[in-house]
Amino acid sequence: MLIRVTEEVLRPEEATAAVESPGAGAIGLFLGVVRDNNKGRRVAYLEYDAYPSMAEKVMREIAEEARDRFGLIDCAVLHRTGRLEIGETSLLIAVSCGHRAASFEGGHWLVDEIKKRVPVWKKEVWEDGEEWIEGPESLGMQAPASMR
Numbered sequence: 001m002l003i004r005v006t007e008e009v010l011r012p013e014e015a016t017a018a019v020e021s022p023g024a025g026a027i028g029l030f031l032g033v034v035r036d037n038n039k040g041r042r043v044a045y046l047e048y049d050a051y052p053s054m055a056e057k058v059m060r061e062i063a064e065e066a067r068d069r070f071g072l073i074d075c076a077v078l079h080r081t082g083r084l085e086i087g088e089t090s091l092l093i094a095v096s097c098g099h100r101a102a103s104f105e106g107g108h109w110l111v112d113e114i115k116k117r118v119p120v121w122k123k124e125v126w127e128d129g130e131e132w133i134e135g136p137e138s139l140g141m142q143a144p145a146s147m148r
Contacts (some may be wrong), residue, residue, distance in 0.1 A: 012092060016094050030094075047123040048082065058119065059077045063110065079120055093110050
């Protein structure tokens with residue numbers, strides 16, 4: 001299982017190679033990409049922050065749960081931190097399994113659970129301001145002092 005929080009560019013081919021298996025009839029791939037707008041505002045870029053060891057622990061727990069729940073052969077979950085420009089990938093999930101339905105369902109469930117449970121914070125930066133919009137509230141955690 002490939003699990004990583006990193007400032008490095010996320011590479012789909014690495015995640016796909018990590019989950020390949022002779023028993024897999026399907027590999028599902030999800031890329032969460034930075035878009036240029038949100039809630040009627042023009043987004044300039046995003047900044048992600050995390051506690052990597054804590055985030056990776058939770059990501060691994062979620063991936064193991066998805067593997068058991070959906071009969072996945074393997075999973076890769078990678079989340080990027082730092083400043084991300086429009087079009088860059090912030091979240092990369094790859095799953096392998098015997099059949100396509102489980103790859104869609106398991107991948108979708110993984111994305112939703114990652115957003116809910118993993119301690120990663122996202123700051124949206126616009127031309128006229130910025131705001132931390134995701135992260136600690138999903139776990140009832142307080143954002144680090146540098147974000148308050």
